[in-house]
Amino acid sequence: MKATLAQNEMARLEALRRYHILDTICEAAFDDLTRLAAQICGTPIALISLVDECRQWFKSKLGIDAESTSRDVAFCAHAILQPNEILIVPDTLLDPRFATNPAVTSEPYIRFYAGAPLVTPEGYALGTICVVDYVPRQLSLEQLEALRTLSRQVIAQLELKRNLDKLEKITIAERQQIDDLISTFSHGMRTPLLATRSALHAVLGGAFGEISDSCTDVVKECSLANENILNLVEGLLDVSRHQNEFANSLNYEILNWENIFIQAIKQNNSTWKQKCTITYKISPSLPTVYGDELEIQRVVHNLLDNAVRVSAPDRKVILEVEHSGLHTVKVSVRDNGFGISPQQKEKLFHRFIQGRRGSNGTGLGLYLCRQIVEAHGGNIGVETNLGEGSTFWFTLPVDLGLLCR
Secondary structure (H helix, E strand, C coil): CCCCCCCCHHHHHHHHHHCCCCCCCCCHHHHHHHHHHHHHHCCCEEEEEEECCCEEEEEEEECCCCCEEEHHHCHHHHHCCCCCCCEEECCHHHCCCCCCCHHHHCCCCCCEEEEEEEECCCCCEEEEEEEEECCCCCCCHHHHHHHHHHHHHHHHHHHHHHHHHHHHHHHHHHHHHHHHHHHHHHHHHHHHHHHHHHHHHHHHCCCCCCCCHHHHHHHHHHHHHHHHHHHHHHHHHHHHHHHCCHHHHCCCEECCHHHHHHHHHHHHHHHHCCCCEEEEEECCCCCCCEECHHHHHHHHHHHHHHHHHCCCCCCEEEEEEEEECCCEEEEEEECCCCCCCHHHHHCCCCCCCCCCCCCCCCCCHHHHHHHHHHHCCCCEEEEECCCCCEEEEEEEECCHHHHCC
16 A cells, blocks of 8 residues: 655655655665664664655665565655654554565565654754564564664764754855955965065165164064065965966966976076986886976976975985876875875875975975875875974876866
8 A cells, every 4th residue: 555645745855855865875874773673673674764856765774675665665765754753563464554565575575664753953853773583573662662762873873963064164165254354364465475575685785774684684584574474465365376276277388398397497496506316217118198397397397395494404305206096197296305294194185284304495395285186186195204204295197188177
């Protein structure tokens, strides 16, 4: 016999949809409750069933293979009509509602059913947690109360998932507001900082006459502080630019690794006055890789700058690019510095993290590298041990189709 519809059917279905639970993957939290129901009630089958317009779908199942059944033959469609009661069918062949049900007269030959409705805080029955057997039987009062308790736990899990989803959406929205604020602030700060830099340089250059040694020291300190803030603002603007549809603006071309390495080494030597010996290796027969050469060079330069910063003058820093796997190349920068602790390593590619001793940067460089590499469809990471140096690496896909997703 087909179950009638609840008087609040439309509102019930809307409540079910608000949980965004239908057709989701298996989850241990629900499977544990199903397994517990079967163990407590001593049945071969236990289900967490959710009833929508035309089917009952099993969020969790034990003892059957079906993912869902038609609502027309669903025992649970009857159970949800009485949200405050457990539907008990001791012998299906003796109950006119189910005696001719296909699930009774053929596989799986159900002879016993007990279903506790899953009732939301607003009073809507979404489905049941139910137990099924192949033989007629009864449940004890303790088993029935346990089944009712498990139904409340299912609803608690659904509420938890829904609240976590809400929190994640709020967090994303708040994070976007913060990013927008940072971008606006950075744009507003850049112009006056550049003007201050020019003015301080003019003072130090004698444009306003000679100044005493003590004043010179003060102006130099102000100039250095202004430069540090300007670097931070420039970094924030770069991060903002790379977050806003950056992947769509990349200029793809065949990457020339020798040119990338040579330019990065030149930039580094001009900054550090050839502090370390820098060598590079390019594996023979490298596959063709497409990317934005200026952006990839920027990543290499940043990693190289960090490596030189932590290396002693008499130690080598090695750049290398090699074939890695079937569809990627791997670029690495190896230093002989202090290494990085596991705690620092976990957050190294996040914003405002300065994870290396000797670093006085903005904490945005590695985060920006991650953005650039991921926009190219690659990955970035580090292999490191305290006292043994570090190897920063990133991969890029060989297949152009992977880049233009």
